[in-house]
Amino acid sequence: xxxxxxxxxxxxxxxxxxxxxxxxxxxxxxxxxxxxxxxxxxxxxxxxxxxxxxxxxxxxxxxxxxxxxxxxxxxxxxxxxxxxxxxxxxxxxxxxxxxxxxxxxxxxxxxxxxxxxxxxxxxxxxxxxxxxxxxxxxxxxxxxxxxxxxxxxxxxxxxx
Numbered sequence: 782x783x784x785x786x787x788x789x790x791x792x793x794x795x796x797x798x799x800x801x802x803x804x805x806x807x808x809x810x811x812x813x814x815x816x817x818x819x820x821x822x823x824x825x826x827x828x829x830x831x832x833x834x835x836x837x838x839x840x841x842x843x844x845x846x847x848x849x850x851x852x853x854x855x856x857x858x859x860x861x862x863x864x865x866x867x868x869x870x871x872x873x874x875x876x877x878x879x880x881x882x883x884x885x886x887x888x889x890x891x892x893x894x895x896x897x898x899x900x901x902x903x904x905x906x907x908x909x910x911x912x913x914x915x916x917x918x919x920x921x922x923x924x925x926x927x928x929x930x931x932x933x934x935x936x937x938x939x940x941x
Contacts (some may be wrong), residue, residue, distance in 0.1 A: 785820060799882060800881070800882050801835075802833050803836065805832045805856065805887060806889065808888060808889070808930070812930060814912055815910065820908055820918070821908055829907075831884075833849055835914055842885055846885075851895070852899045853900050859892075860889045866885075867885050868886070868922035
């Protein structure tokens with residue numbers, strides 16, 4: 782019997798070539814129940830993105846996402862150990878080299894924003910409505926995650 786190729790094709794890349802990253806969907810709920818999302822600019826292109834990064838040895842995926850939220854946006858908050866979706870993008874390593882990344886997204890309820898943080902001089906951060914945040918990011922699956930995000934449907938973060 783012939784073995785089936787079960788790799789997922791991501792553009793011109795295969796799943797085996799892809800790398801995992803973890804993102805923090807940093808949010809707050811305003812008085813009238815409207816949810817706002819915190820986006821940061823990427824260091825190279827200045828695009829609006831979620832804080833995200835590579836897995837960190839010794840940390841769970843949600844803990845890695847929370848660490849990235851602090852380093853990239855100064856977020857101090859309550860992480861929820863519940864992935865709300867995945868998206869993929871191509872990370873530019875150079876002008877010619879691209880690395881496919883699959884990103885798992887974890888919500889973080891923001892309690893406070895630090896005035897300074899490790900990447901303060903390299904990024905901007907800004908609050909957006911969910912609709913406006915979805916309009917500002919490039920990845921179609923991330924747009925959908927942002928539009929459909931509902932913090933009232935999340936489990937308690939006590940276990941995180």
